[in-house]
Amino acid sequence: MSLAKITLVRASAVAVPGDDIDTDRIIPARFLRCVTFDGLGEHAFRDERTGPDGKERAHPLNTPEAAAVSKAKKGVMVVGFNFGCGSSREHAPQSIWRFGFTAIVGGSFAEIFFGNSTALGVPCLSLSKDDLAELTALVQKQPGVEVTVDVEGLKVSCEGRSWKATIPAAARDGLINGKWDPIADLLGDDGAVNKTANGLAYVAGK
Amino acid sequence: MAKTLFQKVWDAHAVRKLPNGQTQLFIGTHLIHEVTSPQAFGMIRDLGLKVKYPQRTFATVDHIVPTNELREPYSDPIAQEMIEALRKNTKDFGIRFFDTNTGTQGIVHMVGPEQGITQPGTTIACGDSHTATHGAFGAIAFGIGTTQVRDVLATQTLALSPLKVRRIEVNGRLAPGVYAKDVILHIIRVLGVNGGIGYAYEYAGSTFDAFTLEERMTVCNMSIEGGARCGYVNPDQKTFDYIKGRPYAPKGADWDAAVERWKSFASDPGCRYDDVVKFDAADIRPTVTWGITPGQAVFIDEKMPALESLNDADRQTAADAYQHMKLSPDTPIKGTKVDVAFLGSCTNGRISDLREAAKYLKGRKVSPSVKAIVVPGSQLTAIQAVKEGLDKVFTEAGFEWRGAGCSMCLAMNPDKLVGDQLCASSSNRNFKGRQGSQTGRTVLMSPVMVVAAAITGQVADAREVFKV
Numbered sequence A: 001m002s003l004a005k006i007t008l009v010r011a012s013a014v015a016v017p018g019d020d021i022d023t024d025r026i027i028p029a030r031f032l033r034c035v036t037f038d039g040l041g042e043h044a045f046r047d048e049r050t051g052p053d054g055k056e057r058a059h060p061l062n063t064p065e066a067a068a069v070s071k072a073k074k075g076v077m078v079v080g081f082n083f084g085c086g087s088s089r090e091h092a093p094q095s096i097w098r099f100g101f102t103a104i105v106g107g108s109f110a111e112i113f114f115g116n117s118t119a120l121g122v123p124c125l126s127l128s129k130d131d132l133a134e135l136t137a138l139v140q141k142q143p144g145v146e147v148t149v150d151v152e153g154l155k156v157s158c159e160g161r162s163w164k165a166t167i168p169a170a171a172r173d174g175l176i177n178g179k180w181d182p183i184a185d186l187l188g189d190d191g192a193v194n195k196t197a198n199g200l201a202y203v204a205g206k
Numbered sequence B: 001m002a003k004t005l006f007q008k009v010w011d012a013h014a015v016r017k018l019p020n021g022q023t024q025l026f027i028g029t030h031l032i033h034e035v036t037s038p039q040a041f042g043m044i045r046d047l048g049l050k051v052k053y054p055q056r057t058f059a060t061v062d063h064i065v066p067t068n069e070l071r072e073p074y075s076d077p078i079a080q081e082m083i084e085a086l087r088k089n090t091k092d093f094g095i096r097f098f099d100t101n102t103g104t105q106g107i108v109h110m111v112g113p114e115q116g117i118t119q120p121g122t123t124i125a126c127g128d129s130h131t132a133t134h135g136a137f138g139a140i141a142f143g144i145g146t147t148q149v150r151d152v153l154a155t156q157t158l159a160l161s162p163l164k165v166r167r168i169e170v171n172g173r174l175a176p177g178v179y180a181k182d183v184i185l186h187i188i189r190v191l192g193v194n195g196g197i198g199y200a201y202e203y204a205g206s207t208f209d210a211f212t213l214e215e216r217m218t219v220c221n222m223s224i225e226g227g228a229r230c231g232y233v234n235p236d237q238k239t240f241d242y243i244k245g246r247p248y249a250p251k252g253a254d255w256d257a258a259v260e261r262w263k264s265f266a267s268d269p270g271c272r273y274d275d276v277v278k279f280d281a282a283d284i285r286p287t288v289t290w291g292i293t294p295g296q297a298v299f300i301d302e303k304m305p306a307l308e309s310l311n312d313a314d315r316q317t318a319a320d321a322y323q324h325m326k327l328s329p330d331t332p333i334k335g336t337k338v339d340v341a342f343l344g345s346c347t348n349g350r351i352s353d354l355r356e357a358a359k360y361l362k363g364r365k366v367s368p369s370v371k372a373i374v375v376p377g378s379q380l381t382a383i384q385a386v387k388e389g390l391d392k393v394f395t396e397a398g399f400e401w402r403g404a405g406c407s408m409c410l411a412m413n414p415d416k417l418v419g420d421q422l423c424a425s426s427s428n429r430n431f432k433g434r435q436g437s438q439t440g441r442t443v444l445m446s447p448v449m450v451v452a453a454a455i456t457g458q459v460a461d462a463r464e465v466f467k468v
């Protein structure tokens, strides 16, 4: 299986600030009633974007800049700390990705969300608190501004400013080498898997 | 060298080092349900792969099951489609399915322990973040995403990086009216909702030694709410006694060998931890959440925090939370009007929870202004409860008695809040919109506190209501 090498994403950015944004907010549970991930994109942040009265409300994803991301199928989402906490639903990064975002920059990410995103080829890079505040302010002032997410060089830049970014080494390695989906590696040595299994009494039935 | 349980289980299941530096870890037990597995089966079909160990994969249905409809087809055609997809997938690939007509269906994190599938020293994965529940038995249990469900189906392994281990010790006796749920809500309040990122939590100390397996499950269940991917308690005699005789428990001579093996997985005395945190059980009081993250909690007799008292990072989320919850900073939460009482979920939907709740409910009535439902987490729990007459205690008091499932813990079935109803809930998440109405409000608490809220119509201190 050959996958794209994801070394750098340069695209328009939209900021969706706030800490502890959980996956129920990213994709409400009623949209998990499905047997495929198709169609999740339009429901990303649905209950934040639409009021109880069914009317659209002010939200970064209801802007022309976000619509442009959807159209281009390319964009950078700028978020806060502990993004994607809560439920393990892969529907959350799927909805963000299907909306059109191809990279996420934030303060920190919940682990399952991070892993799910990486497995989709969506890099999640972290900035320090102050740097993130600076980037968020730039993007909020000028929604749709171009942001460069350099996965290989571990930096994020915008408007001539550049900040040091972090991402766990294994995820970076997978993204830049086109091996972000681990299935090929996991299928790579069946003998070793069987050997481990045979050593486990509860699996081998011993 | 002295090792933690986490290290021992990890070492026993490590297949090899992957080129990216991660470990290929063997997953001995794979649990699946209807929400996060259909896409994974789709992927393995697309790739032309098979399920490598169908006999180590177990399925049940829980999230979408309507708990007030016993017959199919369900009135929600999508729910019907999802249950049928799981039936087909498990049949096509030869996987055991604890279906609704077997008397063994239930929330996936209850079915594993009930069947004796959940065992010490094993690795468990499930496409569900509350998989840490199984850690109560000394298993290392991970919640995973759907692509990883595919990985486990196809290879029985995952690509993972090891976690650090934080030992969380709670010592002493809990005061009357204080429960395992209060212990974990307190731990999360103190360590934060992201305090556990990068860690496995080892729960220990005399309070945990004294806990039943069901109480240990309540605590391990909410590890993820503290940011920890997994949580566990070292196995002991209580663990073995719980497993003995269950359908998938080892039998005969195998049993003794298994117990010896299980014992050997417990953390060694003197092993090194990446961090140690200690709590005194006597300091913990009944705890309730006031906000929209499980860490936004106070003791029932405390005031909710003033915004000025919070640090910068927490203040914004708190302001957002107060607005959503329609509550005021620096005021008591006690006395807040409650519209709905929900007793159930994989945190607190077990037989001991129902017994304890029924003990205080007996002879009392639910407030006329409250809609109260009780949802046993599994069919086996429901059967046992009926045998003990608990269903009668609940219905006579004015609770609706339901079939097994996730119900109002999350909004994937007909049980939902309406408008800005406030729900006293024994579940684990108080996120905005979690219970099905985007303006709905959730206050997390122990089952006995839910009963106190149901009968008084307010967030109440169960110790006062029941004079304990």
Ligand code: SF4
Binding pocket: B062, B063, B107, B108, B109, B128, B130, B345, B346, B347, B405, B406, B409, B410, B427, B428
């Ligand atoms: S009861 Fe709630 S938390 Fe538990 S598995 Fe069901 S939806 Fe998830």
